[in-house]
Amino acid sequence: MEKLRACIEQRVPVKHIHIPDELTDYTSQLELVEFLKPQVVNNPLYFKSFLSQYIQRIEVLSQETSDEIYDLFVDEQILNAKELPPDVSDVIKYHVNGFNNIGSSADDMIVMKEMPRLISGNNTTGLRTWEAALFLANMLNDEKARSTFLSCDLANKTVVELGCGTGLLGLSLAKHCHKRSPLHKIIMTDGSTAVFDNLQESLERNNLSESNVLQFQQLIWGEPLTINGNVDLIIAADITYDVGVFETLCNTINDFFTLKNLQFAIIAATVRNAETINSWENELDKWFPNRWETAVVESRPGSISANCYFDVNTPGIRVYIIKSI
Incomplete structure (x- = not known):
């Protein structure tokens, strides 16, 4: 049931959700109803599609459909559900406790309101979670996985995203x-201040509103650094899709090395375009010769068996590490 719940909470396309036979019995149906009810309002059409598939599976196995499942399926919200516009948000839950961890607690999941159907546009790329971010979050939060590419512990470190x-x-x-x-500080930066407005709600949803480790600051790549104090580690994901920003991005990373005593920069990239990724690696050669490497290569993210989901068509993901001199 945990795997099924995780798929639903991440809004995995229904056609890609596997429903085990053992989860179609009466007890499982009741458990599923209680799990689904609070979420229906966020995306009724999604749950209409899922329940249709679930009931069909029950019937194929000649199980009896419970009144509770049927009542939920014919609920007015679901019965009259329509496709949501791309700019309407949904509440998504991501598992971030590593790829080999099965059991989950509240601390293992991030809940956020975002727009998964909104692909691009003016200041919109920061309104949905991208694949490399989910991949790197799981790598960083799994001590064993993290140790394969990062030689330092994160305890008492200052991290800039x-x-x-x-x-x-x-x-x-x-x-x-x-x-x-415990880390010393996590400074989350972005060029768009609109991103921080959305983050306030995410802080509340994840019980982080009172966190004293998180800070937020606008940072424009290529401009003088405005962050105070030294920084141990830079992290970033899916920021290498536009060749036009590579020079200013590398310039900013270099400033952290020269001015903020930076030790490591870790950047995860989804390989959507071979030419773009080659340009990125050429830029790394230009700015950080003999100081960078491809630390992790996942050619088939969709084959990862975990509580977080990657579509079978997700391109390969690479994790780059840049080190101080």
């Missing part, structure tokens, strides 16, 4: 990692 967007990376460190190995 570049292009934080929905905030999955920084929030996951604050909610999961920080409670197990």
Whole structure:
């Protein structure tokens, strides 16, 4: 049931959700109804589609459909459900406690309101979570996985996130990692101040409103740094999709190395376009010769078996690490 719940909470396309036979019995139906009811209002059409598939599975197995499941399916919200416009938000829950962890607690999940159907546009790329952010969040929050590419512990470290967007990376460190190995500070930065308005609600949803480890600051790449104090680690994900920003991005990372005593920068990138990723690696060669490497290569994210989901068509993901001199 946990895996099924995780898929629903992340809004995995219904056609890709596997419903085990053992979860169609009467007890499971009742449990599922209680789980689904509070979420229906966020995206009724999604739950209409899921319940249709679930009931069909029950019938194929010649199980009896409970009154509770049927009543939910014919609920007015679901019965009259229509496709939501792309700019209407949904509440999504992501598991961020590593790829090999099965059991989950509240600290293992990040809940946020975002627009998963909104792909691009003016200041909109930060309004949904992208694949490389989910991948890197799980890598960083799993001590064993993190140790394969990062030689230092995160305890008492100051971390800066570049292009934080929905905030999955920084929030996951604050909610999961920080409670197990306290960090000194997590500074979440973005060029768009609209991102921070959305983050306030995410803080509340994740019980991080009173967190003293999180800070938020606008940071324009290529401009003088305005962050105070030294920084141990930079993290970022899916910020390398536009070749036009590579020079200013690398300039800013270099400023952190030269002015803020930066030790490591870790950047996860989804390989959507070979030419773009080659340009990114050429820029790394230009700015950080012999100081960077591709630390992790996941060629088939969709094959990962975990409580977080990657579509089978998700391109490969690479994690780059840049080190100080």
